[in-house]
Amino acid sequence: MQISVRKDSETLVVSVQGRMDTLSAPEFDSKMEGLFGQGEKKVVLDFGKLEYVSSAGLRSILVAAKKAKAAGGSVCCCDLQSMVKKVFDLSGFAAMVPVFDSVEEALSR
Amino acid sequence: MKSLKLPAEIGNLRTFVSFVSDCARTHGFSQERVSDVELAVEEAVTNICSYAYDRGQGDVEIRCLQDDDSDRLVVEITDSGKAFDALSAPPPDLAASVEDRDVGGLGVFLIRRVADEAHYLRQGGQNRLRLIFRPS
Numbered sequence: 644m645q646i647s648v649r650k651d652s653e654t655l656v657v658s659v660q661g662r663m664d665t666l667s668a669p670e671f672d673s674k675m676e677g678l679f680g681q682g683e684k685k686v687v688l689d690f691g692k693l694e695y696v697s698s699a700g701l702r703s704i705l706v707a708a709k710k711a712k713a714a715g716g717s718v719c720c721c722d723l724q725s726m727v728k729k730v731f732d733l734s735g736f737a738a739m740v741p742v743f744d745s746v747e748e749a750l751s752r
Numbered sequence: 753m754k755s756l757k758l759p760a761e762i763g764n765l766r767t768f769v770s771f772v773s774d775c776a777r778t779h780g781f782s783q784e785r786v787s788d789v790e791l792a793v794e795e796a797v798t799n800i801c802s803y804a805y806d807r808g809q810g811d812v813e814i815r816c817l818q819d820d821d822s823d824r825l826v827v828e829i830t831d832s833g834k835a836f837d838a839l840s841a842p843p844p845d846l847a848a849s850v851e852d853r854d855v856g857g858l859g860v861f862l863i864r865r866v867a868d869e870a871h872y873l874r875q876g877g878q879n880r881l882r883l884i885f886r887p888s
Contacts, residue, residue, distance in 0.1 A: 665765055665798045695787060697794045698858035708850045726787040733865045734858055735846030 646674050651750055654685045660692040663700030671700070675707045684716025687749045691722035696730050708740055717741070721749045757813040760831060762801045768814055769794055772827055775816035779825045781887055788866035789827065789885055795859035796829045796838070796881055804833025804879070819884075824868070829881045836879055837872045839864070 644667035645660040655678060663671060678686070686707065696704075708718040719741035723731060731737040743749040756771045758764045769790050776789040793814065800812050810832050817826040844857040864870055869884040 664769075664794055665762060695790070697791055697798075698862055699798065701858055702855045705850065705853060705855050709855075712850055725784065729784070729787075730791070730862065733862060735844075735848075738846075739848070739850055739853060 644670060646671065648674075648678065651687075654687055654750060655683045656687045656689055656746060656750075658689040658692065662695040663693060663703070664695065664697045665699040668699040668703040671703045672706065675703070675710070679707075679710050679714065684711050684714040686711055686716070686718045687746060688718060688720045689722060689746050690720055690724065690727055691746070693724060693727050696727045698734075701730065701734055701736060704736070704740065719743060719749050719752075721746050753815060753817050755813060755815040757811050760797075760801050760805055760810050760812045760833070762798065764812075765794060765797055765801070768797050768812065771814060772816060775827075776825060776885070779816075779818070779887075780823070781825065781885070785885060785887060789825065789883075792863045792867050792870075792883055792885075793827065793829065795863050796883075799836075799838050799859060800829070800831045800833065800879075803836060804831045823887050825885045825887075827883045827885070829883070831879050832877055833879065835874050837874070838881065839870055839872045 644662055647658045649656050711718045721743040722745055723742060754775055758767060772789050772793045773786055776786045797812055804810060813830045815828045819826055838860045841860045844854060844861055867883040868886045871882040873880040
């Protein structure tokens with residue numbers, strides 16, 4: 644898994660690439676923890692290059708969403724690829740977390 | 753029949769996942785179904801590594817079997833740890849909000865959703881999870 648971060652005005656765009664599984668999810672957790680620790684609270688998760696997510700990845704996304712909400716911010720997800728979209732649909736995450744077709748759409752909301 | 757037996761350690765997770773991924777591809781499964789098999793096996797193996805044994809004391813064995821009468825793929829995951837029927841876990845509350853949603857409990861739910869059948873058997877001191885996947 645690779646994570647890259649860029650800032651767009653007040654919003655942080657976090658792009659996650661590869662596989663978010665039991666082994667890699669802790670890396671995402673610590674990255675997000677660091678970003679929230681710096682006071683970031685509005686986050687767009689760009690999953691355009693995320694190929695795979697398991698329950699461990701979903702847990703990490705939920706933890707990030709909970710932290711953002713508690714800080715008065717938000718987390719949304721965008722550009723879900725087929726496998727990730729399926730897992731979001733099955734798990735109810737698609738109805739729980741805002742999901743957008745593209746980063747641009749998420750930023751212009 | 754193909755099988756792989758390794759210590760129940762989370763560091764072996766991707767080796768198990770690659771093994772079933774190859775089995776499903778050889779079986780002619782689409783990329784979508786290959787991912788379903790990978791997901792179910794990750795969830796099952798993660799549970800075993802986390803709960804079945806006291807640290808580093810046992811193995812996980814995965815067997816991929818071809819169903820004689822059909823084109824279904826049968827994946828059997830066996831451990832010799834504590835008796836544990838993961839399939840008996842209660843379903844998560846899918847309608848909960850971000851604030852109320854529990855951070856756990858999704859693994860077994862996903863296994864049930866992506867596999868066409870899931871059966872648990874405790875036999876001879878072993879837990880055996882039998883997952884059946886149709887090609888589509």
